[in-house]
Amino acid sequence: MSTSEVLVDADWVAEHGSDDGVVLVEVDEDTTAYDGGHIAGAVKIDWKKDLQDPVRRDFVNREQFGELLSSRGIGNDDTVVLYGGNNNWFAAYAYWYFKLYGHGDVRLLDGGRKKWELDARPLSTETVTRPAAQYTAAEPDLSIRAFRDEVVSAIGSDALVDVRSPDEFAGRLLAPAHLPQEQAQRGGHIPTAVNVPWSKAANDDGTFKSADDLKALYGGAGLDFGSDIIAYCRIGERSAHTWFVLHEILGQQNVKNYDGSWTEYGSLVGVPVAVGDEPGQA
């Protein structure tokens, strides 16, 4: 897989963003960001309202995802270019989610909203409306999504990579430091997980590092590319960023994202937890 099939730069968006068959989609945690100014022509997907079931903790189902994309004017054959704030965390989550439901051509804007802003490129506050489309989502591809039982089984057999910050990994923080720290669950990490913070895969401006640098990064951290790999963080958005790096940029097919992540695992009764900076024993 060529990186250009999964990643585009700002010049590409400036040139092709309004082409027929190309849909720009902004995905944020803070959806007021879109309302304050977005790339011209981009539609919005709300990470929480649009992609999470409103009652139980799970994704929207296949039919709901199809309805969502239809309402945004996205067809099955469109090239979808995702971007967003938080260094593309939620855009990467949406990318993984689009892949889960079988979308063919989806790409990330390298550097996301931040790089676009730091380069002082234009943002628009015009309301974007696209004619509704007919989108049919596929059955979810569970080869890229991990659930809690397989995560527990993976301890001591498969490779686990915790992509949170070192302080969260060690249990000194319970959430990323832009969020309040009072949480119900315990601090720490899944025993045997190596800690490769998502941020090590990105430059300060939010763009991804080169494939060679990325390979050296995970190899140097002791991640076994020959094993099945499960990536996790706190709620699955930063690990979607790492899933994108491993699965889409480096072409590793044996990688799943565990979206339950620490908010689920750290609240489970009876499972092993490791604290401190070392991976710990199975």
Place this chain on the structure above:
Amino acid sequence: MCGSTKGGLSVAGIDTSKEAVIQGRVLRGGEPVGGAYVRLLDPSGEFTAEVPTSATGHFRFFAHDGRWTLRTLAPGAKADRTVVAAVGRVAEVDVELTAA
């Protein structure tokens, strides 16, 4: 300025006795800079969090005890500032960007 809240972001609704808050403003020529990116680096220099500043130039983090670095990125500018945080205190930091 540590411990001062004068002129800072309101901490209403935050249990400051349990949090090590780091907050402040990004300024350029004394004027607030909205939409700048402030990242919090731990003592080893590793990324811990990042927020864009509000329209009034404000940012806030919830850290723990220790010495942190605030790295600010804005179009044409980059600045590093160190700050000491402690649970039970609000560390106020103004980051002044050099005019580009």
